[in-house]
Amino acid sequence: MADRSTRVARRAGGGLEALEVTLPASPTSVGHLRSHAREFAAAAGATEEIVTDVALAISEASTNAVIHGYPDRDATGTVALRGSVAEDWLELEVADRGAGFRQSPSGGLGFGLKLMAEVSDSMTIEQRDAGTTIVLRFALAR
């Protein structure tokens, strides 16, 4: 699958400084976003355990964006993954421009969110009219 847009900023001395990937809101994008997040975390110096946690969290966040953000399967919908490293923290954001959380039973939403809360060191969920952004932070040295 061709990325709709990808930007990777590299430090002068090697390693990654920032990541930005935007893909169509499609189930097939979830694996690509997970791979980008894994590579970014590993390049940032995360341990194998943290890389696994990052992959799991981004997989859940992306799945939620695809399934719950765009319940009507909006063909123009996108999911954006942004990553940055600051001091000893790895920060990853998954953002959609979809419907957001709704005041109704929504199968599977809670399970993924609880898993993200479990494996990350800090989580913030921004619900806006323009979509949902989940910010996950991982300590590089636990």
Added chain:
Amino acid sequence: MSSGADDKQTWMALRAADRPALAEIRARRVNEAIERGARGQSGAVFLCECGFLGCSRTIELPLTGYAAARRGFDRFLLAPGHEQPALDRVVERHDDHVVVVKRDGRSAERAKLADPRGGDDG
């Protein structure tokens, strides 16, 4: 001396007993994340903090309503009907949510230890 199989069964029984408390604590972490992300807004959609791992019920509340529900470490926000009488005592009942406190000391202690607000009881 217990066998490995006995140890495994004991561990699994303990995990099963703790599962509702762990699910509630995870849901609370999610709701704290939602509250953090909603600063500057009037309200947000929160998750039911019941002990069912797969629960995805949502509750729309003003931020002041969430803060009121969360004013003690042992208070949890639930969708109506999601309380477990053996574990939860309903202390507030509203049209679209209830607030419960933990009946048993162990669950309350877990909630206090896991409270991101430091177990402040109000």
